[in-house]
Amino acid sequence: MRIGLLTEGGYPYARGEARLWCDRLVRGLGQHEFRLYALSRDREQERAGWVDLPAQVTQVRTAPLWTAEVDGTWYGRRARRRFAQHYGDLAAGLCAGPAGAPGQGGYSPAEADRFRSALYGLAELAREEGGMVAALRSEEAVRALERVCRAPGAPRAAREARVTDLLLVGAHLEQALRPLSLDWYEEGELGSVDLCHAAAGGLAALPGLLARHFHGVPLVVTEYGVPLRAHYLGSADAPPAVRALLAAFHGRLAAEVYRSAAVLTPGNTHVRRWQERCGADRSKVRTVYPGMSAARFAGAGERPGGRAGAAGAGAEPGTLVWVGRIEPSKDLVTLLHAFAAVRQRVPGARLCVAGSAPDPEGAAYLLHCEELAGRLFPGDPPVEFVEMGGPAAPGLADVYARGAVIVLSSVVEGFPVSVVEAMFSGRATVSTDVGAVVEVVGGTGLVVPPRDPRALAEACVALLGDPERRDRLGAAARARAMELFTVEQNVAAFHRIYLEVAGRCPARRIAEADAAAPRPFAVPAELRVAGAGSVEVTR
Known part of the structure; x- marks a missing residue:
């Protein structure tokens, strides 16, 4: 199978979270082909370099979250209108109060759908126009935030947001949405893998959401910590308006990740409770403890x-x-x-x-x-x-x-x-x-x-x-x-999950330039069928 492994601030860099378990996972599953898509957090992490990668890692694509140059893409009138509509809808979702609807992370289904449509609408626009860094940094983006914060019914914290608060929120959203402008979602990239495995929730899973949206690639999400909880703790000193708006964004994103994932693998019950609180379907959850070397x-x-x-x-x-x-x-x-x-x-x-x-x-x-x-x-x-x-x-x-x-x-x-x-x-x-x-x-x-x-x-x-x-x-x-x-139980659990996800999803035959004929998987995946004799089926 071809696995698109998605990381943020970790593997294959020598410094960062989830580095060790990702390396052990990749080395333990040598029968699969891994393509790494890594978001880096700072210059020092990039300077530290990569760990030695095994042969089953056939491709590495990296992109920084800590910086982004204007890509030279300037929208025409029609594209600007589309951007204003989608960004305004996304911003409006941050000011919508929770309705306590189960399965939507505490938000009403209508507001969850609005956030989802806005997110994927922005992704489609970025794909068609070649990026949206300049648009996310534009005055129009700040004005859209200001409009929703001043609109009737907005939360008190949002209504009291100052211009400096709006600029901080806009800068954070621009950084968080940088993966939308990447060229990772074509057929030769994430569009051609058999499944995406995000090594964390939050921003690490965003490329997986887009691969699922554009190509139907199933997504597996592993969380050994809780990115949403980490954001809450990390923003405790921010102004109230900034804290409220960014908490809403990361809460909405977490709910969409949990809704879209084919399988969620929390590292313990503590993480699992957070996921379910944010709307995760219990039937998708498989607890997989971190694997450590004994x-x-x-x-x-x-x-x-x-x-x-x-x-x-x-x-x-x-x-x-x-x-x-x-x-x-x-x-x-x-x-x-x-x-x-x-x-x-x-x-x-x-x-x-x-x-x-x-x-x-x-x-x-x-x-x-x-x-x-x-x-x-x-x-x-x-x-x-x-x-x-x-x-x-x-x-x-x-x-x-x-x-x-x-x-x-x-x-x-x-x-x-x-x-x-x-x-x-x-x-x-x-x-x-x-x-x-x-x-x-x-x-x-x-x-x-x-x-x-x-x-x-x-x-x-x-x-x-x-x-x-x-x-x-x-x-x-x-x-x-x-x-x-142990590492062994961790690797075996993910191998079973990969086969489970592949067995449930239709085989997507993708023609490759070096292949004589289309093939559904890079390496045939065995699906063990329960029953007398424990029959093995290959596909």
Whole structure:
């Protein structure tokens, strides 16, 4: 099969989200042909270059979201009228109040249809005219936003929008709609793949929506985080009018992505609930946990002979380990106060904080935590801060191996990678109840409320004082992780989904220049038919 893999801010770039799982997916499905269509987020990401790509990646097309030059396309009178109509309808959809209609992301079916028609109308205009960067940056676009914000019935936040607010919203919409001007939707591009797989929702899925609209290509959408939730959090400091209008745009786009996708694959129940809240049809949803490499943690997680190791095997007695990206959402302040309480009960306890602070905010937070640790533990502090990622940094598996107990103290979390890595290492865990933590841990670790240092300390003391319980939990955690969270289960799940989608959709025979005759798939796709004898059908 030919798979059009759609990314935004990730694979094939060396830096960015979803890079690792996309690479593992592509390498694990060598029987398929992959064509990558990647949107980059900034100049630094492009400068970092690409990862090494396997042979099954036959084509890579990239486009920046962070910049776009005027493409020289200037509309005539008729095209300007069409643009004004469609852009005005799209803008009007951002000011329509939710009607609570199920299946439409909380908006009325009429308003959802209006937004959908406007979006695809703009796409058709851009395809016919060769782009619309100049039109999206035009004064007409700003005037259209102003008209709908001043119209009777518009929300209060929109009515109070200032000119500077409208300019900010217009600039954001111009950036978000740049994929409409790309030349990715012809027969030799996304028009000739068997299915599109978006590695995230939101803007990453927009090219897939257009391939479906123009050519009927089915779309699979994977979300391990929630782009809509990330937008809500990221725009918290914006002016109220800007926040309201952009939230409406991204909410409408998410609802259209979920409506159009043939299959949605959330990475956990937390993401699945968001999708259903935005109108996703439950019958389309298949939960697929992220696939992670277990081999690197085998030394900590297994005894000789492949048996599950004890949670304390090789660990430093009384040592708590925290691993992750250092930023305020990880709430290391609560962890340090909890550890102060642990030291009162377990005087020999130690804490290892292993992570990296790759941005100024994280660096400032790390400095604050180091100063707090110095105040809480004067003299010879029992808290060690270990920088990860550098040439002299210890190996990740070695860090987990040090811990008798692995701790997660976050107040915001999607899929808790560090918890899964601890489970692969056969370690007992204490985690805060955020994101998908309860779903991941199951009954193999202790979960406490976030921002509660007393509860966090009590759980840590309970495990530090009970080695047999730590052993049982660690062994059960490794067994659970090996069953649910390996690369192999992730790749196998997507292979089944590809065949399911291909089996439901009509074969689109596309003649290629180098082919003697049209062929429906680049590689024949097997569809396993349930029944006696488990018959295999090829098409």
